[in-house]
Amino acid sequence: MPSSSCNTPSVLDVREGFWTILFLKGIESSYKFFENKHIYDFSVLTHGEKMSKVKMNEGNSTRMEYLWPLRFAAGWMFLDGGLRKAVLKPEKLNPLSASFVGGKLVNFLPHAGPFKPFLLMTLENRVLDVTFLTAFSYLEIVVGLFLILGVLTRLAAFGALLMSAGFAPAYWLGSTCEDEWQIGALLVAGSLVLMLTASGRTWGFDSLLYRRFGDRALSRRLPLLKWIKLW
Amino acid sequence: MVIHMEKVVIVGIVFAIIAVGWILGTGQWAYGNVVGPLVNYSKLPKVEVTYVSAIPTANGTALRLNLTDVDGPDAYPASVTMVEIVNSTWHVFLNSSQLANYTVTVYQSPWNENKGDAVNWYSGFEIPLGSQGQFVLNLPFKLSPGVYELILYTPAVKPVEVSFTSS
Structure with missing residues (x-):
């Protein structure tokens, strides 16, 4: 009957009431949490800091430990590249060997744009060529x-940035x-992040320094x- | 209106602009991937003839060709496996073994490294990406004076044509 169905709460109404109360309780407890300054002293924070701390959940999302995979990835790209040339296959730095990496610079030439004069100067001067590639x-x-390892990380990341752009x-x-x-592009962005953070x-080891x-x-x-910071 | 910004925010914005500018700028420069047209110069080889001359000798013709490869992959050299010399009434094909047999010298450009331009029986002229060389061929026939077309055939790409005058 229409009248009784209006007065008696249905199963749906009970459920909605439950979720509404839970939602209001959640807001209330959140308000109390921040009002009582359990973690943050909001009085000394700027608006931007308040927003970022509340929204980003400082407890986990901004932890510096999470940057280590990026440090390893960017670091290994350079370490591996250097080891291959200087240690694992030193013929790559021997100008008399067929494996000499100077040939790579020749490959860059056709669309090197503004870098072409520098490449040509380096390639046409064998001493400069070998010295540059060995030092690099x-x-x-x-x-x-x-x-x-996290040693002089900001300076190392600045070097990585220059080499990536280079x-x-x-x-x-x-x-x-x-x-x-x-x-x-990824190494440029990664180096920037490591340098800034x-x-x-x-x-x-920078923690000690x-x-x-x-x-x-x-x-x-x-x-x-x-x-340009060191660490 | 005065906007107060923290130093960290300003530094963040500056480096964000640098990163975005670098990535989009170099992407556009190298591949045209922001506003197009899309390009990828390292897909297919593109041999260019920068100089050609033909001079009669006692028993044939000295043909000098400056060749360079300006596009294509860096892992393998571009190959010119066949050359055609043609005018309005006559033509001749030179296959890879003939190119190798007739080539007497390959002068390397000053910037070529140890993997310079070369010639062999199977690939004909081999030109690593970015290098340039002058191939000197002693052709065992005389080219009568006049204008000729030189056509270079590289597998998988359009032949390259260039005109030259035989003196």
Whole structure:
């Protein structure tokens, strides 16, 4: 009958009531949680900080430990590249060998754009060519190791950033897909993140350096170098 | 209106712009993948003839060809497996073994590394990506004075044609 069905709550009404009460309780407890300042002292935070801390859930999503896989990936790309040339197959740095990597620079030439004059100058001067490639390979090893171990991470990431951007003349090479550009773009972005976040201060030797010396830059006075941090 | 921003936010915005600019800019430059047209220069080889001359000798013709490969994969050299010389009344094909037999010298450009331009019986002229070389051929026949077309055949791509004058 219509009248009794209006007065007696149905199963659906009971369920809705339950979820409504649960929802209101949730809001109430959340309000109490923040009102009582269980974790954050909101009075000293700016609006932006309040928003980011509430929304990002600082308890897990912004933990520096989560950057270690990126540190390892970027570091290993460089360490592996350097080891292959300088240690595992040293013929790659021997200009008399057929495996000499100088040939790679020749491959970059056709679409190297503004980098072409530098490449030609390097290739036409054999001493410069060999010196550059040898220095680059050992620098790759150092930067890679430092990133993985978290030693002078910000400086190492800055070096990684320059090297990643530095092989832009090869970005056009990608016979299966956009290979070199994708590698370079991801390494540029990854190096930037590692540099900005000082990721070596967690799970890295930089934590010791930071505790002992605090924040240090390449130079305290020179305008550009004071922005380049060591760890 | 004055907007106050934290230093961290400003640094974040600056480096975000740098990262986005670099990635989109280089992607456009290398592959045209922002506004097109889409390109990938490392898919197929593209042999270019930068110089050609034909000079009669005592028992034939000295043909000089400057060849370079400006597109294609870096793992393997471009190959010119056959050459055709043609004018309005006559033509001749030179296959890879003839190219190898008639080539007396390959001059490498100053920037070529140890994998320079070469010739062999099976692939004909081999030109690594980016390198350039001058192939000197002693052809065992005389080209009468006049204008000729030189056609270079590379597997899987369109033949390359260039005109030259035999003196």
